[in-house]
Amino acid sequence: MEDMRKRIAMLMDSRQWRDRYFKMVKEALQDPEVQAFLKQHTGELADDAIDRGTAKIYEFVSERNKIARGELPLAPGYKPTLVAANGLIDVAYEPTDAKIAADEEAKQASLVTSVNMPKDIRGASLTNYDPTDERMDALLAANQFVLAVVADPKAFHQGLYLSGPFGVGKTYLLGAIANDLAEKGGIASTLIHVPTFVVEMKNAIGNNTVLPKIDRIKRAQVLILDDIGAESISPWVRDDVLGIILQYRMQEKMPTLFSSNKSMEDLTASLAGTDRGNSEMLKAKRIMERIHFLAKEVQVGGENRRNPLAD
Structure with a gap:
C-alpha cells in the first residue's frame, strides 16, 4: 500500500512538473520577440519547426529574462538570439555590449x-x-x-x-x-x-x-x-x-x-x-x-x- 502511495505521488509530481513546463513553453511561444521572429522567418521554417524547437524557444526567453533581471545566465557576457538554421529554430549567443x-x-x-x-x-x-x-x-x-x-x-x-x-x-x-x-x-x-x-x-x-x-x-x-x-x-x-x-x-x-x-x-x-x-x-x-x-x-x-x- 505504501509503495502504491509513493507511485501515485511520483506520478502527480511528474504531471505537475509537465504542466508547469507546458505552461512556461506556452508563455514563451506567446512572447512578442518570439512571435516577431516566427513571422519574419515563416518562409524559412519547416512545418514542424515550432514543435521541434519549443525547447530552444524556451531557452531563449528564459536566458533573456535572466539577463534582464540581473541574474547569472547560462553564458555570462553573451545574450541569446533566435536563428533559423536548416529549417529549424535554434539559439545563438552573441557578446553583449558590455562584454565587447x-x-x-x-x-x-x-x-x-x-x-x-x-x-x-x-x-x-x-x-x-x-x-x-x-x-x-x-x-x-x-x-x-x-x-x-x-x-x-x-x-x-x-x-x-x-x-x-x-x-x-x-x-x-x-x-x-x-x-x-x-x-x-x-x-x-x-x-x-x-x-x-x-x-x-x-x-x-x-x-x-x-x-x-x-x-x-x-x-x-x-x-x-x-x-x-x-x-x-x-x-x-x-x-x-x-x-x-x-x-x-x-x-x-x-x-x-x-x-x-x-x-x-x-x-x-x-x-x-x-x-x-x-x-x-x-x-x-x-x-x-x-x-x-x-x-x-x-x-x-x-x-x-x-x-x-x-x-
Whole structure:
C-alpha cells in the first residue's frame, strides 16, 4: 500500500512538473520577440519547426529574462538570439555590449607593457594632459607623433626625448602616448623605467638571461625608456645593454621615446662618466648619436606636480 502511495505521488509530481513546463513553453511561444521572429522567418521554417524547437524557444526567453533581471545566465557576457538554421529554430549567443567594451579595453591594455612604471599611467591620456605652464610644446609634439605613427605604422617616425625637472609630467605624457597609440591604432608599446631596468639587467647576469631580455626589449614595436640618466650608468650597461638596444632600433628605424631629468648635452657627460672622474666621451657620443637619430629633444617645464606642497 505504501509503495502504491509513493507511485501515485511520483506520478502527480511528474504531471505537475509537465504542466508547469507546458505552461512556461506556452508563455514563451506567446512572447512578442518570439512571435516577431516566427513571422519574419515563416518562409524559412519547416512545418514542424515550432514543435521541434519549443525547447530552444524556451531557452531563449528564459536566458533573456535572466539577463534582464540581473541574474547569472547560462553564458555570462553573451545574450541569446533566435536563428533559423536548416529549417529549424535554434539559439545563438552573441557578446553583449558590455562584454565587447570590456574585451576592447582588455585588448588595448594588453598592447601597453610597462616594466616598473607608475600605476597612474594606465589611465593616462593626451586629452587629459594639462597644457599649462611650459608643457604645450611637449603636448603638441606628442599628438603629432601619435597621429603620424597611427597613419603609417610601418614608416620610421622620430620619437621624443622629453627633458625637464622632476615631477613636471614627463612620465605621464609617455604613458598617454602609449595608451593613445593602443586606442587609435592598435599599436603596442613597451615602457621601461631605466634605473630599475639597469638593476634587473645586473641581476640577470647570474641566471644567464641578459641576452633574452635585451632581445625582447629591442624588438618592441614602440619602445619608451623613462628616466634615462637618473642614476649613473656603468660602462657595461651603456655599451652592452643600451648600446645594443639603441643600435638595433636605429638600424631597423623603430619608434623610440625617452624621458630624462637631463638635457641631451648633460646626458652625454653622464654617459661619459665625467661625474665619476672618468672620461669616455667617445663611447658616450656613440650612444648619443643613436639617441639623436631616434628622438628629438623637447623640454617639459612647469611646477612639480608630484609635490602637493609645491606652490
